[in-house]
Structures are given as structure tokens and as C-alpha cells.
Amino acid sequence: MNEEASRASFRSMDEGTQADWAIIGSHFFPYAQGLADRVLGHLKLLDGDYGGFPVDRLQHSLQTATRAHRGGESEDYVVMALLHDIGDTLGSYNHPDIAAAILKPFMDERLHWMVEHHGVFQGYYFFHYIGLDRDMREAFRGHPHFEDTARFCEIYDQTAFDPDYQSAPLDFFEPMVRRVFAAPKRSIYVTAE
Numbered sequence: 344m345n346e347e348a349s350r351a352s353f354r355s356m357d358e359g360t361q362a363d364w365a366i367i368g369s370h371f372f373p374y375a376q377g378l379a380d381r382v383l384g385h386l387k388l389l390d391g392d393y394g395g396f397p398v399d400r401l402q403h404s405l406q407t408a409t410r411a412h413r414g415g416e417s418e419d420y421v422v423m424a425l426l427h428d429i430g431d432t433l434g435s436y437n438h439p440d441i442a443a444a445i446l447k448p449f450m451d452e453r454l455h456w457m458v459e460h461h462g463v464f465q466g467y468y469f470f471h472y473i474g475l476d477r478d479m480r481e482a483f484r485g486h487p488h489f490e491d492t493a494r495f496c497e498i499y500d501q502t503a504f505d506p507d508y509q510s511a512p513l514d515f516f517e518p519m520v521r522r523v524f525a526a527p528k529r530s531i532y533v534t535a536e
Contacts (some may be wrong), residue, residue: 371532379524382445383517386425388432397504400431403512406503412511414498422523423454424499425516427461438462448527455529456488457495464496474524 349370351363389400396403408425416424423446432439436437443459464480471477483489527533 348408382426382429383513383520385432386429386513387427392431397506400428402510404428405513406505406508407499408500408516409510410503411443417456417524419450419521421516423450423458424495425520427458427500448530449523451510451528453488453491457492460492461496461500464492465500467496468501513522
């Protein structure tokens with residue numbers, strides 16, 4: 344099949360046909376299977392990016408995930424911990440939103456809420472040093488996932504800047520990332536079985 348024949352023929356979606364969408368689907372699903380590779384590749388961009396911190400952003404991510412793994416958290420939780428700051432490269436002012444958008448199809452509502460809000464909860468440990476309200480997270484007090492998010496930041500995230508901590512390497516987490524990203528749980532593009 345030539346390249347042009349393997350593409351939809353419409354110029355606007357309202358002209359699309361079942362055959363067009365079959366072609367698009369035949370491209371989408373193989374591409375979607377490579378999501379874990381793309382996510383892991385993007386995570387590697389954090390290597391060597393210190394941003395003034397004692398460890399680079401990749402080591403911070405590995406430390407956070409290693410601590411969660413050693414703390415007995417679920418595989419989904421560990422993957423969330425690994426990827427919680429993956430948005431740092433593209434979302435300098437909203438990195439939790441980037442991570443939350445990437446993880447949403449693969450996480451339950453609790454873990455998604457935690458990653459989406461971890462920035463304001465992490466602020467408890469430093470906002471007062473940069474002229475912000477360290478208690479900004481109090482706006483969420485009473486939310487069902489408040490305590491879980493505060494706990495994540497307290498025992499895994501804010502402690503993960505230790506240059507002497509022996510983190511597991513990225514290849515330790517790779518099979519976990521592949522398993523989590525193999526099965527979307529919440530997406531408008533995947534029908535429930």
C-alpha cells in the first residue's frame with residue numbers, strides 16, 4: 344500500500360467515512376502502543392537538569408519512585424511517583440497539570456488527583472521562601488484525597504533531593520511503566536469491555 348493510500352481522504356472531519364476512520368485507527372493503535380517508550384524517553388530529558396537543586400530532575404524522580412516502591416506502594420502509585428515531575432520540561436509554570444494529563448488515562452481518580460495537585464501541596468515546604476502562602480493547600484482541606492497527597496509530598500516527594508540516596512535505576516521501573524501504560528483505565532478513546 345502506498346503512503347497516500349494509507350491516509351484518510353477527507354479534508355474536514357465532517358467528510359470522513361467509516362473507511363477513513365478504519366485507516367486512522369490502523370495507525371493510532373500501533374502508535375499508542377509506543378507511548379511507554381515516548382514517556383520514558385521524555386523522562387530521560389530530565390537527566391542533568393539540576394535547576395539549582397541538589398540532584399537533577401531525573402534523580403529526583405527516581406528517588407521519589409524508589410522511596411514509594413520501598414514504602415510498599417502499588418505499582419500504579421510508584422509509576423505516578425516516577426512521572427510526577429515529567430512536565431517540568433514543557434510546563435515550567437504548570438508541571439503538575441502536564442503530568443496529570445499524561446497519567447489520567449492510566450491512573451485511578453485518587454492517584455490522578457494526587458499528581459495533579461502535588462505542586463500546591465509540595466509548596467508547603469518552600470512557598471514561604473519565595474513569597475507565597477505555604478498553606479495554599481488548605482484550600483483543598485476536606486477533599487477525599489487531601490491526606491493522601493499531603494502524605495505523598497511529605498514522605499516521598501519533598502525528601503527526594505538527597506545526593507547520597509541509592510535510587511533504583513530507570514531500567515528497574517521500565518517494566519512497571521510498560522504495564523501501567525499498556526492498559527488505559529479512563530479515556531474517551533477506549534471503550535469499556
